[in-house]
Amino acid sequence: MKKSLMIALLVGAATSPVLAQNTPAATPAPAAAPSAAKKQLLDRLVALQQPGLESMAVGLTEQPLRQMLGAAQQALGRVPEDKRQAAITQIEGLAKKYSDDMRPIAKEKAAKLGQSALGPMLNERFTEDELRQLLVALEAPAYKKYQAALPELGNAFTEQLVTELRPTVEPKMKALEQSVSSALGLPANGDAAPAKGKAPAGKASQPKK
Template sequence: MKKTLKLALVAATLATSSIGWAQDGKAALVKQLIDLQRPGIEVLARSLVEDSSAPIAQAGSGYLQSQVPAEKREAAAKAADAELKKYFDEAYPILRDKAMALAPTTLGPVMTENFSEDELRQLIAWLSSPLRKKYDELNPKMGEALTKQLVAETKPTIEPKLRALDASVAKALGAPTSAPAGAQGKAPAAAPAKAPAKK
């Protein structure tokens, strides 16, 4: 009886230690997977910073085109771009570093609960593979091709809707709705806001 009890205790101890080892192994895989996600996390941080400043850039661009005398626009645009870049250069590292610090405690549990060790290994192999890198390189080109074709084929349908929207919003705001001379038949074109320089 004592022998059986000892064997049961040894078996339980081994089982517990192997579970701990398995969890440690899984934790190491999760950490590796999060490290591989760094480029995507950096893109997320960059997008958040750019999105947060986009309304200011757009409003500034509109003001620049409508309120600043033509001879002063270039200097004003450069000064505004410098401020946008300064904001980006200060805000991006903060968001990037915080995102990387939060990733283990936010992404880690989701990965641990939803992926087996074997699945984590497969993900790591895929993310590390030359095929994935090639796909990532081609993905913007594919997106650009689709966007170009989509815009070309929907432009005749969308432009009248944009003109109607422009007139409706102007009317709702009590702004003049008549288009300037020479602008009839053209979709409203907002001056594009310059994105901050990317590092």
């Protein structure tokens, strides 16, 4: 989930443990209502942050969904093989319905909160002149071009990073899985425990001459 620099700074300031420890207990007095000119600047700035706010809201609603799907993935091993694909299809449909239902709600909440919460915070922290400077930077064609290129740049970087990491990660994960299986007393992946009373394959007893 991408967030603009402005959102990252505001969220970081609100959640930083150091800042939280040093913040006085008393609630500061609210800033004076902005002038009409400053209100217009604030509205423009909040509008620029809206895609990031919506992405953040959608991400928050889908985080528990990803956790639930991870747990379901682990539980699929206990589903009979002949019923597994039907279960996967049903789970995928339920997950899609949840996302389809929650995305518009999350975006609507983000839009309302952006105006009612983010606007006053920006008004308190930035002067009218500072808002103008921010808007010049954020509305610059080069910055917009950079923002538009971020998904492609991120995907390309991720693909190359995966390629570089795979030769190291895969053998280490395989060794880890085998160690975990050994700690649990389970056969390693691909190894079947020999059936009781039967000789292992390739070592059947020879008939006596």
